[in-house]
Amino acid sequence: MTAAANTALLKPSQLNTPVAVELIGLNKWYGEFHVLRDIDLKVMGGERIVICGPSGSGKSTMIRCINRLEEHQQGKIVVDGMELSNDLKKIDEVRREVGMVFQHFNLFPHLSVLENCTLAPIWVRNTPKKDAEEIAMHYLKRVKIPEQAAKYPGQLSGGQQQRVAIARALCMNPKIMLFDEPTSALDPEMVKEVLDTMVGLAEDGMTMLVVTHEMGFARQVADRIVFMDSGQIIEANVPEEFFNHPQHERTKLFLSQILR
């Protein structure tokens, strides 16, 4: 393994600023529908945030704004010191630093697992193919499926596909990882292998924003839990307090529904 590839692998890359993501007065509309309302959220480097809430509450939309898969209409989004605007160059720059894992994996079905992982490093970071493959194999080992490298996504189980998706995002050596309901589309038997991978990632100090309904994961990993409903942040607290002493009525109702 080359020295350059080696140093890039060991740890999540460092942020340029202590604040990883900052949302200030964020508002977004889908046509007439006010989907995000005055969102203020500051995420520090290395912090793990779990975002939960009922469906349609805007939690996915919020994290999709962070890498500009959704456009916002009002407010400021600052990612690692870069403010997101209509500037396409800025958007590309932010996307290079922010990895994302989707509910439905969104792997590229016409490329092998290895090619899925090396594509972005080769074309976006101009990494030589050989180095990109070494990095990809490193992360595939880390998500425990190096033996599947030559297969195609359609040949893998849901849990394996989602782990490949995590490896694909990690290959870009991102500073921040976004997870959009990563286990919601999985068979119950597959959920654990994906969550274990994410726990491992958290232990390495990655900055993570995770939209999930897995409350066990939230308790174990999160530094802070953000509860959203109808496009606004209702309550945010450390897991202990959030689960044991919820303040807002909506939060209490939500928790009583899901923790039975």
Next chain:
Amino acid sequence: MTMSEGDLAVAEIKFVRGATIAPRPAPAAMTGAFGWLRANLLSTPFNIVLTVLIALLLAWVIPELLKFLFIDAVWTGSDRDACREVVQHREIGACWPFVWERWSYFVYGSYPIPQRWRVDVFFVMLAIGVVWMLWLESPRRDLGSVYFFVVLPISSFILLTGWSAAGLSPVDTSLWGGILVTIVVASVGIVCSLPIGILLALGRRSRMPAVRLFSVIFIEFVRGVPLVTVLFMASVMLPLFVPEQYSPDKLVRALVGIALFASAYMAEVVRAGLQAIPKGQFEGAMAVGLGYWQMMRLIILPQALKITIPNIVNTYIGLFKDTTLVFIVGIFDFLQTVEVSRIDPKWATPVTSTTGYAVAAIFYWIFCYAMSRYARATEARLAKADRR
């Protein structure tokens, strides 16, 4: 001992499998030639009726066809007398000597006879290019594409139109004809329509209003006008606006007209493919940091074109047959050379026209069927890749 109702219920509710069941081969009626016949030709009463009807139709058509093309056909002769019933006193099928004599005209049109080797070289070069591109195991396919898209068009242009400095005397395109013209028009149309069509399809889905508007207007205008009109406009109306000395060659005008016409149709085919790609593929590509063109080239188009292969080839086949329309602007494509030859008094017999059209039908069928087969093979190959 008889079981009471209570025992029966218990027996049905409680079940634990002892040994697992090993797979057994399918019943003989499902496999082998007989199984195939039953499943495909004789599965339902309606299917049986269809099978019988089609068998009858084939039994009626095929002997007639063989009789005309081979058994009653005339194979040698030097003029119409060889193919006339009143002279030969027998039933006459196809008049092949007419085709032998006219074949070079069918192939080259009025291309000067001493220069025809240049057309032959062009055919060979084109064949090499096509095989190099389409045969997947051929060596250095990267070089092949350079050859096909750069070397071949330039050298063919020089070879066919002539270049005095290289000792190739100029040949006016009005002398070109026959299969040469058909192949040139079809190749240019096929090679140009896909990239232009892709750009138009992307333009139509673009977020930039000007680009989108241009694409929509172009596509809808071209699709709303018959090809014949496009060709007429290119060859009759253009000289009204552009002085004769500046207006491009007649064949070039027809080429551009056909290429743009096919592009508009191709654009809609490609757009259908783009629309079939799930949104998640775009998002996945954007999220890993790919730019617009990288995303399209590496992720979206490979998948979109794959699912549109049947439609792309369908457009190609239509385009290949549409090349026959260039005759209305006075260009002698293959069909037109047949058309001119069949009314030649030297070969005036009752079977001359039928023979000429049979040759044309065979020619077009071979090319279209070859395209269709290649597309089927490609589909099968990609479908196999999908099952991985």
